[in-house]
């Protein structure tokens with residue numbers, strides 16, 4: 116028997132049947148144990164005219180004679196077992212061919228091409244070699260970003276940040292599967308290659324200064340790795356100080372900046388009735404856009420409230436309920452009557468200079484209402500400015516603003532079918548990159564996100580999901596859906612992901628590259644202080660002799 | 661070295677019968693023998709052997725009641741060996757023509773009185789490099805399964821890695837026998853060693 120450890124060329128079997136839409140059935144050779152095979156791995160098929168490149172999407176056992184199963188041979192005898200496997204009983208693979216590589220002169224010239232047919236009967240199926248994978252995913256140059264390695268292989272799989280940021284994308288997976296680690300890697304890729312500037316709404320304070328691994332180990336986050344390219348903004352200075360994070364700016368939001376639209380986004384979280392939401396617009400008309408919230412919150416007495424209700428033509432109960440619900444805003448320290456410095460302006464200035472902004476929520480990350488309020492409010496204004504500038508760039512001879520990627524966690528809170536039609540995030544997802552703004556959404560419950568938004572995501576990166584609805588929603592509209600489904604359901608519960616869409620040439624299962632070790636930081640160009648000093652000294656020596 | 665052991669006394673395309681030069685010394689069941697038809701070497705697998713009286717219809721009578729051992733019978737009646745003969749049959753499984761081995765039937769049967777040789781391990785190993793002859797054996801009349809098993813045990817002994825050889829042969833059989841799981845089981849149990 117051949118050894119398990121492959122150099123990539125091991126013969127697995129032959130094509131027995133298949134179709135273009137459903138993929139091909141491969142009969143495993145006798146010497147190959149189904150247990151050595153994993154879904155998600157790559158194979159090549161030597162067709163008569165071309166070589167096909169595809170992914171294993173299922174593994175099955177089969178027997179020539181169904182009676183064999185009722186009268187099993189004496190497989191406790193190792194000899195008999197060895198004879199039977201691969202002959203009377205055999206393994207079957209399901210392979211989804213995705214691309215043709217090499218084979219004829221044309222395809223060598225053109226590079227991998229989408230498949231338009233299936234390999235002939237009895238074509239030989241082999242494990243893909245490292246070179247094959249490289250041919251498909253492209254060679255990763257020294258300074259280029261890669262996201263991980265294919266299962267059981269060393270070749271690096273490139274995720275092209277330029278292509279990624281052209282459209283909105285999503286990172287999915289159930290809790291604890293590595294979404295945050297993946298997203299941080301992706302952000303690093305974008306920073307490293309300068310594909311866009313990032314604005315990260317950092318709910319749990321994991322992207323700015325440092326995050327934690329499951330073992331409680333601290334891992335460096337963006338600011339530590341790219342000190343000159345990243346600014347950490349915070350909503351909660353106290354919390355940042357306690358965590359010994361030096362922040363670049365403390366964000367305050369004035370009551371005068373909160374518009375009724377911002378409150379409307381909270382209707383679900385705060386349990387506001389439609390009538391209560393409508394009332395906010397009336398309040399704004401009464402007190403003015405800039406004063407309504409402060410004025411309304413300033414009302415203390417019942418009588419005063421009743422008077423107001425009467426003059427607005429509202430039910431007293433509606434206003435009273437609204438007042439009660441909005442009371443929570445007072446507990447948010449970052450909300451002040453009037454902010455001394457305009458946070459939106461500061462964020463935009465940073466972004467314009469190519470500085471990536473991570474907004475830490477501090478303790479407010481646990482309060483979903485704060486997260487929704489702030490993310491919506493800031494994004495709405497920033498998007499507006501981007502839109503103005505892009506429009507202006509069309510008319511005048513000024514540069515378009517840098518592409519911007521906005522990262523949000525718990526994306527279904529912003530993009531569920533009820534509100535995605537109204538929120539700024541729904542708009543951004545739908546308009547693609549019209550105004551140079553796209554999203555990186557992170558979610559553990561993709562089925563909670565509007566189907567239409569899901570279908571607009573250019574690249575999807577998904578860790579293990581086990582809820583059928585979540586799987587369906589992530590794979591909706593993908594060719595080979597049912598095949599990919601079995602691949603997705605079989606991912607390891609950590610640090611493995613299925614990636615498909617715009618930024619990769621074909622669906623790929625990767626072992627996400629390791630993040631958190633000194634070596635991993637080094638690969639991002641990070642140098643420990645000591646090393647930095649040494650390098651500076653060396654450079655000085657070079658300079659002065 | 662090949663050992664001359666007898667002469668063809670009856671032949672057809674698929675089978676031949678030979679008489680042994682030595683009484684009671686037929687080649688083992690399942691072993692590989694070779695005879696010639698002109699330049700063509702014809703290979704057969706020994707499928708059975710008998711020892712009978714040379715006169716048809718007459719059977720020897722028991723003679724040993726007074727003897728101390730069985731050999732004593734032949735010592736007391738030396739003519740006995742002349743009245744008996746040992747014959748064996750072989751299923752033709754291939755031939756060699758112009759230096760090339762073929763694992764299918766030859767163009768013509770062996771000639772009567774052609775010499776028959778017992779193949780040595782080198783020849784057995786060479787011949788059994790291809791297992792195509794198994795299809796002839798599995799469809800043999802009579803005790804085909806016993807024959808297949810015996811010939812494989814024999815051939816295995818000539819190979820450097822007998823187990824690997826048997827696994828490969830087993831796999832070929834599994835394919836040849838398709839749905840006949842019972843027969844496959846029977847044979848595998850007889851060759852697992």
Ligand SMILES: Nc1ncnc2c1ncn2[C@@H]1O[C@H](COP(=O)(O)OP(=O)(O)OP(=O)(O)O)[C@@H](O)[C@H]1O
Nearest residue numbers: 290291292293294295296328329610627628629630
């Ligand atoms: N690429 C990686 N390198 C090293 N460790 C990883 C990697 N991916 C995941 N892990 C490990 O898995 C743990 C969970 O990952 P992560 O925090 O990213 O999960 P998550 O999907 O964001 O979870 P949650 O839904 O709870 O936010 C990490 O704490 C880390 O220990």
Ligand SMILES: [Mg+2]
Nearest residue numbers: 291294295296
């Ligand atoms: Mg997370």
